[in-house]
Amino acid sequence: MKWTWTIIALLAAALAAGCAHKKGFEKPGFAYGCPIGDAKISSMEDLIKAKVLTEGKRTTIQATEIRCTMTSDHLRIDANLNNDSSKVKRINYKFRWIDREGMRAWEEEVWKPLLMYENSNLMVSSIAPTNKAVDFRLILLSQE
Amino acid sequence: MTYPSHTRRLALLPLVAVALAAGCAQEKTHYGDEKAVETVTNQFGSTDLQMIAESMTRSMLQTPIIVSGNLPIVTVQEVKNKTSEYIDTRSITDSIRAELQKSGKVRFAVDAAAMQQQVEELQRQQSELYEKEQAAEKGKMVGAQYRMEGNITSIVKQAKDVKDVYYKFNLQLWNIRNGLLEWTDEKQIRKTTSKG
Numbered sequence: 001m002k003w004t005w006t007i008i009a010l011l012a013a014a015l016a017a018g019c020a021h022k023k024g025f026e027k028p029g030f031a032y033g034c035p036i037g038d039a040k041i042s043s044m045e046d047l048i049k050a051k052v053l054t055e056g057k058r059t060t061i062q063a064t065e066i067r068c069t070m071t072s073d074h075l076r077i078d079a080n081l082n083n084d085s086s087k088v089k090r091i092n093y094k095f096r097w098i099d100r101e102g103m104r105a106w107e108e109e110v111w112k113p114l115l116m117y118e119n120s121n122l123m124v125s126s127i128a129p130t131n132k133a134v135d136f137r138l139i140l141l142s143q144e
Numbered sequence: 145m146t147y148p149s150h151t152r153r154l155a156l157l158p159l160v161a162v163a164l165a166a167g168c169a170q171e172k173t174h175y176g177d178e179k180a181v182e183t184v185t186n187q188f189g190s191t192d193l194q195m196i197a198e199s200m201t202r203s204m205l206q207t208p209i210i211v212s213g214n215l216p217i218v219t220v221q222e223v224k225n226k227t228s229e230y231i232d233t234r235s236i237t238d239s240i241r242a243e244l245q246k247s248g249k250v251r252f253a254v255d256a257a258a259m260q261q262q263v264e265e266l267q268r269q270q271s272e273l274y275e276k277e278q279a280a281e282k283g284k285m286v287g288a289q290y291r292m293e294g295n296i297t298s299i300v301k302q303a304k305d306v307k308d309v310y311y312k313f314n315l316q317l318w319n320i321r322n323g324l325l326e327w328t329d330e331k332q333i334r335k336t337t338s339k340g
Binding site: 092 | 201
C-alpha cells in the first residue's frame with residue numbers, strides 16, 4: 001500500500017514538472033510582443049536589459065515592464081516606470097527608433113520630462129513615427 | 145572739506161574692483177542640445193513646441209483616414225493662441241506638417257497663408273516670359289479634402305513664490321466636404337516655478 005502511494009506521488013510530480021515548462025513566446029523573434037531579433041530573451045528582466053538605456057546619473061526610477069504591439073503597421077510601446085524611492089523624482093525619457101538595418105529609423109525624439117511621485121508607477125507610451133521602425137530603445141535620463 | 149590723499153585713494157578702490165570685474169566677466173557661447181528639456185523660464189518654450197508637435201503627429205498618424213493609405217490632402221489653418229503670452233502657433237503647425245509630410249502618409253495643399261505666393265507664381269509662369277508647354281497651367285491646383293485647425297489655451301496661477309502654468313493644445317482634422325470631425329487630440333503641459 002505504501003509503495004502504491006509513493007508511485008502515485010512520483011507520477012504526480014513528474015506530470016507537474018512536465019507541464020511547468022519555460023514560458024515560450026508566441027512568435028519567433030518577439031518577446032512580450034517586442035522585437036528581439038536573435039537576442040536570447042527569456043524573461044521580462046532580459047527584455048528590459050535589452051531595450052532600456054540609462055544615461056546620466058544613477059536613478060531609482062526603473063523600467064519594470066515593457067509590452068509592444070503593432071497598431072496599423074506601426075510599432076507601439078507601453079513601458080511601466082517605477083519609482084521605489086520615498087521621494088518625488090524627475091526623469092526625462094525618449095524613444096529611439098531603429099530600422100531593419102539597425103540604423104536610426106527617425107530623427108532623435110525630444111526629451112520628455114516626467115514627474116514621478118514617491119513609490120509610484122507610471123506608464124509611458126509611444127508609437128513609432130514610421131513603419132520602417134522595427135525596433136526601439138527606451139532611454140532614461142535622470143534629472144537628479 | 146578736504147580728505148587726506150590716502151583716504152581718497154582708498155575710496156577709489158571699490159570702483160576699480162567693479163571695473164575689473166566687469167572687464168573679466170566674459171560672455172561664453174556654446175551650442176546646446178536642441179532636444180534637451182528647456183526650463184529657463186516657465187513661458188512657452190522649445191520643449192513644449194517639440195513635445196506638442198511629436199504627440200500630435202503620432203496621434204494623427206493613427207487616424208483611419210491616414211492609415212487607409214489613400215494619401216489624404218490636408219490644408220493647414222490657424223491654431224488660435226488663446227493664452228496671455230505670445231506664441232508663434234505657425235511654428236507649431238509647421239513642425240506638425242513637416243513630421244506628417246516626412247511620414248509619407250499625408251499630402252498638403254497650399255494653405256491660405258501661402259496662396260498669394262502660389263497665385264503670383266502661376267501668373268508669372270503664364271506670362272510671355274515662359275515656354276507655354278512647360279509653364280504651370282491655371283486651373284490645375286488640387287483642393288484639400290481635410291483642414292487642420294486648433295487652439296492653445298493656458299491657465300496661469302500665481303501666488304507669492306509660486307507660478308503655475310497649464311497649457312492645453314487641441315488640434316482637429318475636419319472633413320471639408322461633409323463637415324465631419326475626423327480626428328482630434330490634445331496635449332497638456334504643466335509647468336511650475338517656485339522661488340527659493
